[in-house]
Amino acid sequence: MKRILIVDGGPRRAMNTSALCDAFDEGARSASPEIGTARVRLYDLPPWKGCMSCLACKLRGRETGECALRDGLSDALRAANEADGIAVASPVYFGEWTAMTRAFLERLVFPWLHYTDFSVAAPKKKALAWIYSMNATAEHFAQFRRNIAMLEGALARGTGDADPAIVAAFTTAQTKDYSRYAMDGLDPAAHLAWREAHWEEDLAKARAAGRATAEKALAGV
């Protein structure tokens, strides 16, 4: 059995990012009965913190590649380290990941980083996928990718997956009822029309990415 962990770094249930995670999950499971998936919702975990810079993961001779801090994130980190594939999902907040996604990645990746030779290695190689949703259009996506390039690159090096699947949903509907909120500058009609035209396509891309990631996990990265 190969295990794929889907880490949902968005706060909202049943909205854009979580729906893309559902589709990714469905696609991954469709690849083979030998694929098992699990979901972690970072905002629903018991209290946890970002990296505390305790340097326990850098103690000479005790570099396990896993965060030593014990809190509400520990089980998720263990699952991520043991997984054969990992998908990290986040809405874009102020041109970056959500704070919780960022904090999760700090805790996951800092123990993978060796300050001796600056190599990055997860305890186990794995297939990697990214799932993003945002108000912005495809033209703004490149800027977002530049903002997150350091950690995105570290994940690719650490997992050994140099060509991760990337699902990006643009011009998302931030609410189903724009009339309730003062958000007119966003051009709600355009967002709703975009969703009508593109949302099924976005879900299909997430399903395809899930399947591709699972197939990669089965083949071994």
Ligand SMILES: Cc1cc2nc3c(=O)[nH]c(=O)nc-3n(C[C@H](O)[C@H](O)[C@H](O)COP(=O)(O)O)c2cc1C
């Ligand atoms: C605090 C906050 C900051 C945001 N910043 C951005 C941004 O910089 N760029 C963008 O395209 N969308 C931004 N958005 C919009 C969300 O990324 C977008 O609506 C996303 O699809 C929401 O995902 P969800 O439906 O899963 O919550 C922001 C939303 C919030 C709540």
